[in-house]
Amino acid sequence: MSVLDYFGSYSENSLISEIGLTQPPEGSADSILQQTTEEKPNLRVGEASVKRESQNTVEIRLTARYKPDDEDAYETDQWGYTETDPLPALRITDLTKTEADLIEAFVPVAVNEADGFAEFQDYATKTNSLVDRLRGLTLPAVDDVREGLESYIETKERAEELEEEIERTDDLIDEIVYELYGLTEEEIGIVEETVAE
Numbered sequence: 001m002s003v004l005d006y007f008g009s010y011s012e013n014s015l016i017s018e019i020g021l022t023q024p025p026e027g028s029a030d031s032i033l034q035q036t037t038e039e040k041p042n043l044r045v046g047e048a049s050v051k052r053e054s055q056n057t058v059e060i061r062l063t064a065r066y067k068p069d070d071e072d073a074y075e076t077d078q079w080g081y082t083e084t085d086p087l088p089a090l091r092i093t094d095l096t097k098t099e100a101d102l103i104e105a106f107v108p109v110a111v112n113e114a115d116g117f118a119e120f121q122d123y124a125t126k127t128n129s130l131v132d133r134l135r136g137l138t139l140p141a142v143d144d145v146r147e148g149l150e151s152y153i154e155t156k157e158r159a160e161e162l163e164e165e166i167e168r169t170d171d172l173i174d175e176i177v178y179e180l181y182g183l184t185e186e187e188i189g190i191v192e193e194t195v196a197e
Helices: 003-007 097-113 130-135 142-181 185-196
Strands: 012-015 021-023 044-054 057-066 087-093 138-140
Touching: 003 097, 003 142, 044 097, 044 130, 057 097, 057 130, 087 130, 097 138, 097 142, 138 142
Parallel strands: none
Antiparallel strands: 012 138, 021 087, 044 057, 057 087
16 A cells, blocks of 8 residues: 555655754764765665654654675675664654644655655765755645545555454454364464464
8 A cells, every 4th residue: 555546646845854843853963864975885775664753743764774894793685785773863843734644654655765756865975964865855745645645544544443353353263263172371372383483
């Protein structure tokens, strides 16, 4: 389920850093997200997530991917990159509920698309950090995507409710099967461990 499928055509409106009140998250001054390729060669964004602090406040988090000096000291992928845990990149307050909804739904998709989509590039340069790149991301005009965004949020909430219902049903079925076969707690643990693998 991609939010872009719900938007249709839209015009780009403003930079993410131009809406609401954009602040650096606490303790972010020393973050790898603030570094450039001068300090950390091959630095790029891995993934983005948005934490909703309130109806009108969001915190955007990014993972940073880079090639460590000592690859043996880090877990790396096939290209020699390691990735950080999600780190706070930007905190935006004074948003309307719709603007916060848009950021929450759109930013992870735009970061994943990268390569200039929404004016976002996923790599740092000698003068631009990953946070600088995030600040340059452009959002769709709210009025262009309002109906699609509402439909997306409604569909997503319904899908989450259905997923929870399926999970509860699965758990109930498991309990009934365990009871029918008279399994002990130890046997149930073995079955669940085997299924999890």
